[in-house]
Every structure is written in C-alpha cells, then in structure tokens.
Amino acid sequence: MADILSVENLTKTFKSGNRELTVLDNVSFDIEEGSTATIVGPSGSGKTTLLGLCAGLDVATSGTVSLNGIKLNALDEDDRAFTRNQYIGFVFQNFQLLPTLTALENVTVPLELRGEKGYREKAIDLLTRVGLGDRTDHYPSQLSGGEQQRVAIARAFITDPKILFADEPTGNLDEETAAQVEALLFDLNKQQGTTLVMVTHNLELASKTERILKIKGGKLVDDQKSVVA
Ligand SMILES: Nc1ncnc2c1ncn2[C@@H]1O[C@H](COP(=O)(O)OP(=O)(O)O)[C@@H](O)[C@H]1O
Ligand SMILES: [Mg+2]
Structure with missing residues (x-):
C-alpha cells in the first residue's frame, strides 16, 4: 500500500520569553494507507x-508533512482547512464539541461546511452506529463523557476521512466506556478502511x-511493528 502520511525532518520550536x-526535533516517518x-x-x-x-x-x-501527496506546509490557512475537511478526521481527548449545538448538529458540521446535501440522514445513521440514535437532540452538557466522545467519533467519520487522528481518545473515560470507544474506533477503521x-x-x-x-523529548526514539491478533 502507498503511504498516506509522510513526515520528513519535522521540527517545531516555540518561543517562550527570550x-x-x-x-519536535527532526522527526521522520511514513504511515501506510489503511494501517x-x-x-x-x-x-x-x-x-x-x-x-x-x-x-x-x-x-x-x-x-514537511505530506498528506495524501499534499504538502501541508505549502498551503495557506484556508487550503489547510479545506484539506482537513477533505481527508482528515480528528478526535480530541476533551471531545471539543460545540456546546450550543445538539449531538446531531455537531456531527453534521463538517458536511455542512462542504455544502453537501442529505447529511442529516448520514449523521443519524452514524449516531445510531455509535449507539446514540436516541440522543440526537441532546446538547453536549446533557451527555456523559463517553457519549460526548462517541458524538466526536461520529463527527470525525462523517466525512469518510482517509485518515483519523485520535489524541488520547479514551484518556478522560472510565475503563468500561474507554473499551467501548476503543472498539468503535477499530470497527469504524475496519469498516471504512480509514488509516x-x-x-x-x-x-x-x-x-x-x-x-x-515512541517519542521522547521531541525525538522519535523507537518504531516497532507489533503483531496484532
Ligand atoms: N503553543 C505552545 N507554546 C509553547 N509551548 C508549547 C505549546 N504547545 C506545546 N508546548 C510545549 O511543548 C511540549 C510538548 O507538548 P505536547 O505536544 O502537548 O506534549 P504531549 O502531548 O506529549 O504531552 C511541552 O513542553 C509543552 O509545554
Ligand atoms: Mg498530549
């Protein structure tokens, strides 16, 4: 399979005072599509x-970061937003749902931005698949942490992303809920072929x-293939 993501000599510095x-210090790696x-x-x-x-x-x-062959650092803010919307799903540790929108509205946002039609049915279908078919009109504050993360996962998958990034997606969840969310991420990855x-x-x-x-002190210190059952 081809590489969906190519990271080359990536360095990031922040200024703090003087x-x-x-x-990040000169990090390089490639990620195969579907892996x-x-x-x-x-x-x-x-x-x-x-x-x-x-x-x-x-x-x-x-x-440089190349995503699906597109060099992200060569793009301006608008083109990067467009590329994210086209190819990328992102799940954050703290869910990052919009508090004034219902679960359903949160999930439809990425497709509304595309100007697509029929997104409501697709969002209901995804919310049903993550077990929240009866929570579509709930606001984030009316949902548990695990439910909010499942809404965030539905939002991440609604665009059929080629690649999903998840930053400690179960870090704020209890063990049982974490296991459900994990299973969901792997299922959707398998069903949709998402990296x-x-x-x-x-x-x-x-x-x-x-x-x-493995990252340590901003450097890539280990890169291992694991045997998956
Ligand atoms: N916007 C920022 N400005 C300054 N320092 C930052 C910023 N973002 C992250 N850092 C610093 O970069 C380091 C790595 O942060 P982060 O990537 O969040 O680490 P991790 O996710 O592995 O815990 C930390 O020392 C953090 O304080
Ligand atoms: Mg972190």
Whole structure:
C-alpha cells in the first residue's frame, strides 16, 4: 500500500520569553494507507504537537508533512482547512464539541461546511452506529463523557476521512466506556478502511495497533511493528 502520511525532518520550536523551546526535533516517518499506528511517549514529549502538525492544525518550523501527496506546509490557512475537511478526521481527548449545538448538529458540521446535501440522514445513521440514535437532540452538557466522545467519533467519520487522528481518545473515560470507544474506533477503521493514528498512554491499546512509534523529548526514539491478533 502507498503511504498516506509522510513526515520528513519535522521540527517545531516555540518561543517562550527570550528562550526557544524545541518541542519536535527532526522527526521522520511514513504511515501506510489503511494501517493502524500508535504514538506513545511521556507527558510533554511532543505527541499532541506532532499529531496537530500531521493534521494541519498547526504548521512546522521546518520539515514537511505530506498528506495524501499534499504538502501541508505549502498551503495557506484556508487550503489547510479545506484539506482537513477533505481527508482528515480528528478526535480530541476533551471531545471539543460545540456546546450550543445538539449531538446531531455537531456531527453534521463538517458536511455542512462542504455544502453537501442529505447529511442529516448520514449523521443519524452514524449516531445510531455509535449507539446514540436516541440522543440526537441532546446538547453536549446533557451527555456523559463517553457519549460526548462517541458524538466526536461520529463527527470525525462523517466525512469518510482517509485518515483519523485520535489524541488520547479514551484518556478522560472510565475503563468500561474507554473499551467501548476503543472498539468503535477499530470497527469504524475496519469498516471504512480509514488509516488510524492514535496517541495513547495505554500500552494495551497501543498493542492493538500494527505499529508503535515512541517519542521522547521531541525525538522519535523507537518504531516497532507489533503483531496484532
Ligand atoms: N503553543 C505552545 N507554546 C509553547 N509551548 C508549547 C505549546 N504547545 C506545546 N508546548 C510545549 O511543548 C511540549 C510538548 O507538548 P505536547 O505536544 O502537548 O506534549 P504531549 O502531548 O506529549 O504531552 C511541552 O513542553 C509543552 O509545554
Ligand atoms: Mg498530549
């Protein structure tokens, strides 16, 4: 399979006062289309920053990210937003639903932005698949953490993304709910052939993906294929 994501010599620095902080230091790797991978590493090692750069939420200081052959750093903000909408789904640790919209409205946002029609039926179908067919008119504040994350997953999948990035998607959930959300991510990945790149502290979860990349102090220190049952 071809590579859906190519990261080359990626470096990200932040200025804090008059000091420059190197958060990612010359990171390179490729991700095959349709595969599953996890990024692990200590807190503060640069995992969220790396995922944000891969998804075009932010731009690198140097180096390149190519997504489906498109160099993200060559794009302006609008073109990056367009590319995200076309190819990328993102699931955040803290869900990031819009509080003034219902579950259904949150899920339809990405397709509304595209100006597509018929998105309401598709959103209801996805919400039903994540077990929330009876919660479509609930606001985020009326949903549990696990339910909010399932809405976020439905929103991430509604555009049929080629690649899904998930940043500690089960980090704020209890064990049982986390297991449900995990199963859902893997199911949707299988059903839709979506590439899955996930950050997690959970080594058991990491072992369920085909590849484990380890980040330490902003450097890629390990890259292992794992045997998935
Ligand atoms: N916008 C920012 N400005 C300054 N420093 C940042 C910013 N974002 C992240 N950092 C710093 O970069 C480092 C890595 O952060 P992060 O990518 O969130 O790590 P992780 O997700 O592995 O815990 C941390 O030291 C953090 O303080
Ligand atoms: Mg993080």
